[in-house]
Amino acid sequence: MQTLIKNIKQIVGIDRTDRLRLQGREMSQIDTMSDAYLIVEDEKIKTFGPMSELTEQLFDHEYDATGRLLIPSFCDSHTHLVYANSREHEFVDKIRGLSYEEIAKRGGGILNSAKATAATSEEELYDMALQRLDEVVRLGTGAIEIKSGYGLSTESELKLLRVIRRLKESSPVTIKSNFLGAHGIPMEYRGHQEDYVDLVINEMIPRVAGERLADFIDVFCDQGFFTVADTERILEAGIKHGMRPKIHANEMAVSGGVQVGVKYGAISVDHLEQMGDAEIECLKGSDTMPTVLPGCAFFLNLPLSPARKMIDACLPVAMASDYNPGTSPSGNMQLILSMACIRYRLTPEEAFNATTLNTAYAMGVSDRLGSITVGKLANFCLTKPIPSYEYMPYAYGENKIETVFLNGRIR
Numbered sequence: 483m484q485t486l487i488k489n490i491k492q493i494v495g496i497d498r499t500d501r502l503r504l505q506g507r508e509m510s511q512i513d514t515m516s517d518a519y520l521i522v523e524d525e526k527i528k529t530f531g532p533m534s535e536l537t538e539q540l541f542d543h544e545y546d547a548t549g550r551l552l553i554p555s556f557c558d559s560h561t562h563l564v565y566a567n568s569r570e571h572e573f574v575d576k577i578r579g580l581s582y583e584e585i586a587k588r589g590g591g592i593l594n595s596a597k598a599t600a601a602t603s604e605e606e607l608y609d610m611a612l613q614r615l616d617e618v619v620r621l622g623t624g625a626i627e628i629k630s631g632y633g634l635s636t637e638s639e640l641k642l643l644r645v646i647r648r649l650k651e652s653s654p655v656t657i658k659s660n661f662l663g664a665h666g667i668p669m670e671y672r673g674h675q676e677d678y679v680d681l682v683i684n685e686m687i688p689r690v691a692g693e694r695l696a697d698f699i700d701v702f703c704d705q706g707f708f709t710v711a712d713t714e715r716i717l718e719a720g721i722k723h724g725m726r727p728k729i730h731a732n733e734m735a736v737s738g739g740v741q742v743g744v745k746y747g748a749i750s751v752d753h754l755e756q757m758g759d760a761e762i763e764c765l766k767g768s769d770t771m772p773t774v775l776p777g778c779a780f781f782l783n784l785p786l787s788p789a790r791k792m793i794d795a796c797l798p799v800a801m802a803s804d805y806n807p808g809t810s811p812s813g814n815m816q817l818i819l820s821m822a823c824i825r826y827r828l829t830p831e832e833a834f835n836a837t838t839l840n841t842a843y844a845m846g847v848s849d850r851l852g853s854i855t856v857g858k859l860a861n862f863c864l865t866k867p868i869p870s871y872e873y874m875p876y877a878y879g880e881n882k883i884e885t886v887f888l889n890g891r892i893r
């Protein structure tokens with residue numbers, strides 16, 4: 483099946499080099515083509531070029547994109563999209579002055595969500611997650627990583643991962659699953675959390691691997707949560723069972739999470755609000771993608787991750803939503819694009835690269851997603867009629883996406 487999209491005002495985010503990620507100054511370039519066409523064959527991008535070179539042929543479908551930009555779908559490499567309950571009462575507690583850590587210590591936060599998850603059926607969790615997924619797809623997300631981590635018991639973690647598997651099977655979006663059993667420490671393990679780490683290692687990881695439920699393994703390696711020593715043990719077990727690490731690191735404190743992530747070949751280390759020079763040095767020359775989560779820092783009023791400094795130090799940077807009920811109740815990647823520019827001083831070009839190709843890398847799919855490249859999956863969006871690609875981050879809060887293509891088909 484062949485589909486023609488013609489009269490595209492501008493294709494944005496072309497990559498002809500097959501690069502898997504962009505770092506430092508490479509991030510400031512974005513390749514475009516104005517007055518263009520693009521042809522999709524089955525689920526892939528077959529070719530594109532200037533309208534003046536389009537030859538007469540018959541297509542199964544034709545779309546006229548006059549006035550519209552064509553951009554690669556956003557890749558959202560960090561979400562906790564499967565959860566049972568919203569947590570707006572904690573939001574109010576935070577406004578009144580409690581910190582995220584204080585709420586967590588009282589049994590709120592992740593433990594609050596774990597309680598609700600235990601009481602919710604797989605079916606209900608699936609329905610809620612599917613609704614959230616549909617919404618972010620309409621906003622331009624074409625690939626997404628989803629974590630477990632609101633279970634914190636073997637059965638509940640498996641339940642969450644089975645929901646993610648069902649989403650993978652039923653949705654046209656590219657989905658990667660991440661086992662985050664080490665997300666919080668259940669109340670009954672307070673004071674002897676190494677026993678919970680044992681449970682993760684000896685019971686959860688083998689069951690998760692046995693059902694092939696996870697692509698990645700994650701640990702919340704931070705002050706008040708899991709230590710570097712816990713993290714090392716869990717990562718070793720996960721790696722042994724074929725899962726690649728991704729780490730929640732350095733949100734509350736300079737936790738050692740970046741170093742342990744790099745040491746174990748993590749595909750990404752995420753959050754990074756608390757970064758010293760040693761952390762930046764350690765990432766240089768590694769395969770690990772530093773990933774910033776602007777929605778979380780915005781929602782919790784955290785200090786900002788030094789994204790600008792990392793790019794200036796020749797590092798790659800990715801930016802994802804962290805969609806979850808506690809620290810970022812939005813999966814809107816258009817807002818992340820705006821925050822990248824407004825709050826972190828990335829140029830629009832850097833922001834596009836941070837939310838497409840570099841996030842694709844951070845979830846291990848940049849060989850087939852994240853840019854407009856012949857042979858890649860045809861996951862892209864047509865915008866509404868807008869003046870330029872810079873308008874995308876500029877007009878924050880407005881939905882600029884009109885039409886979404888996933889695997890070559892309109893959604």
Ligand code: NIG
Pocket residue numbers: 562591592595702730733778804806807808809810
């Ligand atoms: O990525 N930081 C750890 N985990 C989540 C928040 C989870 C929650 O509060 O529900 C995050 O921000």
Ligand code: FE
Pocket residue numbers: 560561562730804806
């Ligand atoms: Fe997270």
